[in-house]
Amino acid sequence: MHPVDAAWDPRLASAADADEIARLLHDFNTEFDTPSPGAAVLAPRLRKLLTADETFAIVAGRPAVAVALVTLRPNVWYAGRVALLDEMYVVPDLRGRGIGSAVLDVMVATAAERGTDLIEINVDEPDVDAQRFYERHGFSGMDPGTGQRAFYYWRERLT
Amino acid sequence: MHPVDAAWDPRLASAADADEIARLLHDFNTEFDTPSPGAAVLAPRLRKLLTADETFAIVAGRPAVAVALVTLRPNVWYAGRVALLDEMYVVPDLRGRGIGSAVLDVMVATAAERGTDLIEINVDEPDVDAQRFYERHGFSGMDPGTGQRAFYYWRERLT
Numbered sequence: 001m002h003p004v005d006a007a008w009d010p011r012l013a014s015a016a017d018a019d020e021i022a023r024l025l026h027d028f029n030t031e032f033d034t035p036s037p038g039a040a041v042l043a044p045r046l047r048k049l050l051t052a053d054e055t056f057a058i059v060a061g062r063p064a065v066a067v068a069l070v071t072l073r074p075n076v077w078y079a080g081r082v083a084l085l086d087e088m089y090v091v092p093d094l095r096g097r098g099i100g101s102a103v104l105d106v107m108v109a110t111a112a113e114r115g116t117d118l119i120e121i122n123v124d125e126p127d128v129d130a131q132r133f134y135e136r137h138g139f140s141g142m143d144p145g146t147g148q149r150a151f152y153y154w155r156e157r158l159t
Numbered sequence: 160m161h162p163v164d165a166a167w168d169p170r171l172a173s174a175a176d177a178d179e180i181a182r183l184l185h186d187f188n189t190e191f192d193t194p195s196p197g198a199a200v201l202a203p204r205l206r207k208l209l210t211a212d213e214t215f216a217i218v219a220g221r222p223a224v225a226v227a228l229v230t231l232r233p234n235v236w237y238a239g240r241v242a243l244l245d246e247m248y249v250v251p252d253l254r255g256r257g258i259g260s261a262v263l264d265v266m267v268a269t270a271a272e273r274g275t276d277l278i279e280i281n282v283d284e285p286d287v288d289a290q291r292f293y294e295r296h297g298f299s300g301m302d303p304g305t306g307q308r309a310f311y312y313w314r315e316r317l318t
Contacts, residue, residue: 025235034304037236045235054213054233073230074213075245076184076204077196084243086234112317119317122309124302131310139314143283145193150281151290152309155298158271158278 008065008099010106013057018046020064021057028089056114058107066090066099068107070119078117085121104137122152167224167258169265172216177205179223180216187248215273217266225249225258227266229278237276244280263296281311 013021022042029036036042049055054073060066069087085107090100111119121139123130131141141149172180181201188195195201208214213232219225228246244266249259270278280298282289290300300308 032305034302042235045238049233049235052233055235069235071232071234071241073232073243074208074211075230076201076208076214076228079204082230084232108314108317116317117315119314121312123312124305125308125310131312134312134314137314138316139312141310141312143193146191146283149284150311151284151300152311153280153282153290153293153298153300155267155278155293155296156276157297158267158275 008060008102009062010058010060010066010099010103012106012110013050013059013064013067015047015050017057017059017064018043018050021046021059021067021069024064024067024089024091025069025087027091028087031092053114056110058103058110060099060103061094065094066103068103070107070111072111072114072116075118080115080117083111083114083116083119085119088121100133101137108137167219167261168221169217169219169225169258169262171265171269172209172218172223172226174206174209176216176218176223177202177209180205180209180218180226180228183223183226183248183250184228184246186250187246190251212273215269217262217269219258219262220253224253225262227262229266229270231270231273231275234277239274239276242270242273242275242278244278247280259292260296263292267296 022039025042026036026039050057055071058068067087067089068085070083070085072081072083075082108119121134123134181198184201185195185198209216214230217227226246226248227244229242229244231240231242234241267278280293282293
């Protein structure tokens with residue numbers, strides 16, 4: 001992997017970056033055939049989320065070509081908070097240049113500054129490239145005690 | 160599975176339940192050889208968490224013999240919040256009586272009342288009993304678009 005060009009300048013996003021992040025997230029879901037409500041719905045949500053302290057985003061490039069979106073929550077096992085990397089995206093044309101690594105490094109440092117004790121990510125089972133990427137950055141897919149992996153389960157339609 | 164005895168009375172926990180929940184969570188980790196800071200550390204954390212609105216717990220029995228612990232956070236893809244079932248435990252002697260199902264039902268209803276659009280759980284890969292349990296309750300381990308499962312990844316020691 002090449003050292004990332006300083007011009008990408010990974011940085012903490014503000015509410016002013018909401019439109020660009022919304023576009024990236026919409027493109028992300030479109031690329032992977034996942035439904036998206038569209039950038040016009042995502043942008044006002046992001047503007048609100050990025051002004052509160054439960055969500056932060058790291059972006060790179062002007063205009064933004066990569067984003068990491070993180071939510072924070074409390075957890076009984078830790079004195080600090082737990083962060084979940086909800087989304088991580090680099091535009092297709094610019095992959096393999098270290099931009100994702102640079103964004104991830106800033107994301108981890110930002111989470112630490114905000115009193116986070118643990119960062120979590122859900123990674124698709126067949127996406128071994130992503131698994132290797134996160135393992136290179138200090139993440140593990142195994143329980144330290146049991147050596148077991150865990151699957152992500154979900155339910156919508158709660159009523 | 161038997162219909163759960165109404166005497167177990169699954170209900171929303173208050174800060175007054177913190178000591179009993181702390182004991183259950185400590186026993187949970189002890190049973191599964193996972194480190195625990197001890198009930199004396201967990202109890203004051205729970206007292207604080209259960210008075211804020213990012214965490215709720217459902218307990219059953221007096222004294223409590225089962226607990227579900229949930230944290231809520233915002234998410235860009237949903238107008239409402241996303242819930243994560245962080246912990247779910249029934250004491251060993253009382254398993255197989257439907258107490259877990261009753262607690263889970265109340266947990267889902269409580270999450271819905273609190274404006275949750277999605278509930279997430281991480282389930283150990285070899286624990287097919289737990290996977291079936293959650294599938295019976297409407298949870299899925301697969302992405303609806305791709306049919307893929309996802310693994311849980313984590314990192315501590317952020318600096």
